[in-house]
Structures are given as structure tokens and as C-alpha cells.
Amino acid sequence: MEMEITKFNIDAPRWDQSTFVGRLKHFFNITDPRTALVSEQELDSAKQLVDSCRAGSVPPGTSTEQLHYAKKLYDSAFHPDTGDKMNLIGRMSFQVPGGMAITGCMLQFYRTVPAVVFWQWVNQSFNALVNYTNRNAASPITLTQIGVAYVTATSTALATAVGLNLYTKKAPPLVARWVPFAAVAAANCVNIPMMRQQEILNGIAVTDENDNKLGHSKKAAIKGISQVVISRIAMAAPGMILLPILMQRLESFAFMKKIRFLHAPLQVMLAGGFLLFMVPVACSLFPQRCSMSVSSLEPELRESIVNQYGDNIRYVYFNKGL
Structure with a gap:
């Protein structure tokens, strides 16, 4: 598991974005209306985990599913260009x-x-x-x-x-x-x-x-x-x-x-x-x-x-x- 996590590319799309089906799975993931109910604290924690993964320092014991979920929350709430948290209504x-x-x-x-x-x-x-x-x-x-x-x-x-x-x-x-x-x-x-x-x-x-x-x-x-x-x-x-x-x-x-x-x-x-x-x-x-x-x-x-x-x-x- 450790080897798998250290090689994990958090920014690599989970599904092939060159195909419609791949993009559909991706957007079903990040437009999930349930993510609008997630607390600000949990969103900030997700961003922290994503940033840690990008820096190559994933906390010990973190699973790939936790990383995927953190990226889902990150993509749903933070702007792809700036990384700033978007206002709730505009997401x-x-x-x-x-x-x-x-x-x-x-x-x-x-x-x-x-x-x-x-x-x-x-x-x-x-x-x-x-x-x-x-x-x-x-x-x-x-x-x-x-x-x-x-x-x-x-x-x-x-x-x-x-x-x-x-x-x-x-x-x-x-x-x-x-x-x-x-x-x-x-x-x-x-x-x-x-x-x-x-x-x-x-x-x-x-x-x-x-x-x-x-x-x-x-x-x-x-x-x-x-x-x-x-x-x-x-x-x-x-x-x-x-x-x-x-x-x-x-x-x-x-x-x-x-x-x-x-x-x-x-x-x-x-x-x-x-x-x-x-x-x-x-x-x-x-x-x-x-x-x-x-x-x-x-x-x-x-x-x-x-x-x-x-x-x-x-x-x-x-x-x-x-």
C-alpha cells in the first residue's frame, strides 16, 4: 500500500477524459449534490490532503480511496485555476x-x-x-x-x-x-x-x-x-x-x-x-x-x-x- 500511495498522482484523472463516458463519470463525481452539504472544515481537510499528496508527503495510513474522496471534494469546491474555495451557490x-x-x-x-x-x-x-x-x-x-x-x-x-x-x-x-x-x-x-x-x-x-x-x-x-x-x-x-x-x-x-x-x-x-x-x-x-x-x-x-x-x-x- 505504501508503494502505491507514494506513486499516486492526485491530479491524474480517475477516468479517461478523452472519452464522453470517462468525462461523464468524472462529472457525476464532482457535481454530486451531496458534496454541497459537506462542512467547510471537511473541505479544508480535503484540500490539505490533496496539497500534501502533491508535495509527496501523504500521511501514513492514508488509503487510495481516501485520496480519491479528498480529490472529489477538492474538485467540487475549489477553483481549478486558483485553488481558491468557490462560493457555495456558484459550485x-x-x-x-x-x-x-x-x-x-x-x-x-x-x-x-x-x-x-x-x-x-x-x-x-x-x-x-x-x-x-x-x-x-x-x-x-x-x-x-x-x-x-x-x-x-x-x-x-x-x-x-x-x-x-x-x-x-x-x-x-x-x-x-x-x-x-x-x-x-x-x-x-x-x-x-x-x-x-x-x-x-x-x-x-x-x-x-x-x-x-x-x-x-x-x-x-x-x-x-x-x-x-x-x-x-x-x-x-x-x-x-x-x-x-x-x-x-x-x-x-x-x-x-x-x-x-x-x-x-x-x-x-x-x-x-x-x-x-x-x-x-x-x-x-x-x-x-x-x-x-x-x-x-x-x-x-x-x-x-x-x-x-x-x-x-x-x-x-x-x-x-x-
């Missing part, structure tokens, strides 16, 4: 409890404009915090830029939701139920790029396969952010598209008409069921450590890499964020 492990409550309420209270405005505002506030928490920390963002991103995304969501709500007054009831998803998708296309605008404006740090920094690339930033937008929309899509169909069917039954006060809690629970699977699935669509061919980079950066390394480096790598 991916909080996406199920936080997202299920907001999604369920958005889908239930869609009929009146005040309800639409309130729940879209709550959702965008939640999304803004999640996007800021999971940004690429190598690209700092000012409070002014955060404010502009938040206001722009919230305005987009509200304009989409209220506008479509009014437009679908004469449409079939199911169409009106899909308005919240349209608003969420539109806002994601604005919120994430705006919150991470520094990466687009100044580029994102790219490295070789051994993590040696090669420069900054705007094209890499655009690729990474685009993948995050797609992932976030995919995360919400099944629940927000299929759940309205299910609820419309259920609400046609006589027993459901007698328990209208339970419709909202039911939607919240069903939304949680969708998110429990869709959060890790959506996070797994693209590798966390994104790659890009040198030939696709900006001419200046491409020339710099070729002049320095010749044809030895064909791909660059970067953290796309979540």
Missing part, C-alpha cells in the same frame, strides 16, 4: 438543488408578467453567480464589467420572456409553457460571453501538453466559451422542454385538479430529477481541458510558437471553464 455541485427550485418555479409560474419577470430575474442572478464562479480565473473581470454583464443578460431574458409571453397569448397552451426555455437559452448566449468578456478581448492563456505557457489566444477563448454556452443550454433543455409536456398531461387528470397547490412542488422535484442527470451530461459534452490546433490560432501567436518550437507543437491546451 456545479449546487446546480441540482439551486437549479431545480428556480427551474420548477419558472415552469409553474409562467402565466403572468410579474411572475415571469421575478423568476427570470432570480434565474439570471443565479446564472451570473455560477458563470462568474466558474470563469477562467486567469482573466480578471472588473465590478463594472460584472454589472454590465448581469444587467444585459437579465434584460435579454426578460425581453425574451415577456415578449414571447405576450406573443403566445393566442397560441396553444404548450407553446406558452416553452417560453421560459427560450428566455433561458437567449440569456445564456449573452450572460456567459459578457461575464467572460475579458477572455474574448484579451485572449485566454494557452499551454503545450506539459502546461508550459505559450501565450494568449482570443480564438481559443471564443471556442471555449461557445462550448460552455452549448453545454448550459443542453443542461436546461430536456427538463424545460419535456417537463411542460408531462405537466400538461398530468394536469388534465381530475385528481391533479384537486391538488393544484402541489403543482409547483411537483415541478420542482421533477426538474431536480432532470438536472441530476443533465448537469454531469452537459458538463461532459466537451473536454474540460480544451485543445486547438496551432494552425487555427491567430497569425501572431502561431508564428511565435513556430519560431520558438518549430513543428514540435501541433496543439495548444486551455481550461474552457464550466
